[in-house]
Amino acid sequence: MxxxxxxxxxxxxxxxxxxxxxxxxxxxxxxxxxxxxxxxxxxxxxxxxxxxxxxxxxxxxxxxxxxxxxxxxxxxxxxxxxxxxxxxxxTFAVLRTGSGLPFGAAVVCGAGMNCVARSPDGRNVRYLALGRRSGDWGGGEFLGEEVLWWAVRDEDGRGPRTALRQAVAAHFGLPDVAAVCVAFHLGELPGERLHELVPVLFGIADGGDAVARSLVERLGDEVAGMALAALDRLGFDRTPVPVVLGGGVLTASHPLLLDRVAARFRASGVDADLRILAEPxxxxxxxxxxxxxxxxxxxxxxxxxxxxxxxxxxxxxxx
CATH class of the missing domain: 3.30.420.40 (ATPase, nucleotide binding domain)
Structure with a gap:
C-alpha cells in the first residue's frame, strides 16, 4: 500500500x-x-x-x-x-504499470492465470479467471500439478518417460514420485509447495525433455491465446499494441516460454509490443x-x- x-x-x-x-x-x-x-x-x-x-x-x-x-x-x-x-x-495494475498507457493487454501467470485488455476508449475485456473450471490452463499451482501428474505416470507406467520423474523426487528429497504424492495427500507437504515445481519444470525443459518442453510450450500458447482473444473481442486495431507479461512465472523470462509467446503473436499477425513487467x-x-x-x-x-x-x-x- x-x-x-x-x-x-x-x-x-x-x-x-x-x-x-x-x-x-x-x-x-x-x-x-x-x-x-x-x-x-x-x-x-x-x-x-x-x-x-x-x-x-x-x-x-x-x-x-x-x-x-x-x-x-x-x-x-x-x-x-x-x-x-x-x-x-x-491485473489492471499490471497493465497500467507495464504499458505506460491506459490501454493494451496484460497477462499474469503467477499462482494462477489471468488476462485483461482495455481499448483506448476505455472498454474492458476480462476473464472469469476461476481456474480450470472457467477455461484456464496455467499458473504456478496448476503447473505443479501437471508436473506431478506426468512424473507419476512415468513411474507407474501409464505415461511416457520423462526426466521430471527423477527431478520431482529429488527436489523433495523423497525416494520416488509416489512418496511425493502421498506426502501432499497427507499434508506432510503443504499444497503451496507445488509452486516449487515450476523452476524444476523449466530446468528439465532446458535439457530437451519432450514432456517438459510440451508443458512450457502449452503455457506459451495459453498466455498468447488469452491476450489475442481479449484483443480480438475488443476489435483492437491500434498497432503496435502493448502486451504486458506479469507474475512470477512470466517475469522469470524463461527463453523457451517467451519465444513461444512471441511466435504465437507473429503467427497471428497482431503487432504486439511484448513487455516483461519490471516494476511493482x-x-x-x-x-x-x-x-x-x-x-x-x-x-x-x-x-x-x-x-x-x-x-x-x-x-x-x-x-
Whole structure:
C-alpha cells in the first residue's frame, strides 16, 4: 500500500500479506488493508481511520466477478479513506504499470492465470479467471500439478518417460514420485509447495525433455491465446499494441516460454509490443489514481517510476 502525492512523490509504502477474502473472510481481508492504511498514515503524520487521500485505487487479487467488485467497493468506501474509490482486479495494475498507457493487454501467470485488455476508449475485456473450471490452463499451482501428474505416470507406467520423474523426487528429497504424492495427500507437504515445481519444470525443459518442453510450450500458447482473444473481442486495431507479461512465472523470462509467446503473436499477425513487467504493480494502481484525478501532466509519472525503480522493498518517506 502506498501514499503518493499529486506530484508523484512517494510518501509511504508499506507491505502486508495477500488479499484473500474468500479464505480469510471479507472482514479480515478489509481489516488487513486497514492495518496497512493506518501504518502508512502514521508515517506521514495523518490520523486513520478517516480520510487519508483524495482517491483510493485498490487493484486486488481475488476481485474477478462484478459482484465481488461491488462488494469490495462498498466495503472500502465505508472505511472513509477517500471520497473517491476505484476497485478492480490486480491485473489492471499490471497493465497500467507495464504499458505506460491506459490501454493494451496484460497477462499474469503467477499462482494462477489471468488476462485483461482495455481499448483506448476505455472498454474492458476480462476473464472469469476461476481456474480450470472457467477455461484456464496455467499458473504456478496448476503447473505443479501437471508436473506431478506426468512424473507419476512415468513411474507407474501409464505415461511416457520423462526426466521430471527423477527431478520431482529429488527436489523433495523423497525416494520416488509416489512418496511425493502421498506426502501432499497427507499434508506432510503443504499444497503451496507445488509452486516449487515450476523452476524444476523449466530446468528439465532446458535439457530437451519432450514432456517438459510440451508443458512450457502449452503455457506459451495459453498466455498468447488469452491476450489475442481479449484483443480480438475488443476489435483492437491500434498497432503496435502493448502486451504486458506479469507474475512470477512470466517475469522469470524463461527463453523457451517467451519465444513461444512471441511466435504465437507473429503467427497471428497482431503487432504486439511484448513487455516483461519490471516494476511493482502498485505503480499502475497509483498511475490509475492520477489518471482519474487528471494529475498526470506535470512529471508525476516519471517521479513515481523513479521512486520505485529497482526498489527491493517498501520505501518510506516522511514529510
Amino acid at each position: 502506498a501514499l503518493v502525492s499529486a506530484t508523484g512523490d512517494v510518501l509511504a509504502w508499506v507491505r502486508g500479506g495477500g488479499f484473500e477474502p474468500h479464505g480469510a473472510g471479507l472482514d479480515e481481508a478489509i481489516g488487513g488493508l486497514a492495518d496497512l492504511v493506518r501504518a502508512a498514515a502514521e508515517l506521514v503524520g495523518t490520523a486513520a481511520p478517516g480520510p487519508v487521500a483524495d482517491h483510493v485505487t485498490a487493484f486486488l487479487a481475488n476481485c474477478d466477478l462484478p459482484q465481488e467488485r461491488e462488494t469490495l467497493t462498498r466495503a472500502i468506501t465505508a472505511q472513509g479513506w477517500a471520497p473517491k474509490v476505484t476497485v478492480d482486479n490486480d 504493480p502498485i505503480v499502475g494502481s497509483v498511475l490509475h489514481g492520477l489518471d482519474e484525478l487528471a494529475l498526470d501532466g506535470s512529471g508525476a509519472e516519471e517521479r513515481l517510476r523513479a521512486a520505485f525503480a529497482g526498489s527491493p522493498g517498501p520505501i518510506v518517506r516522511r514529510g
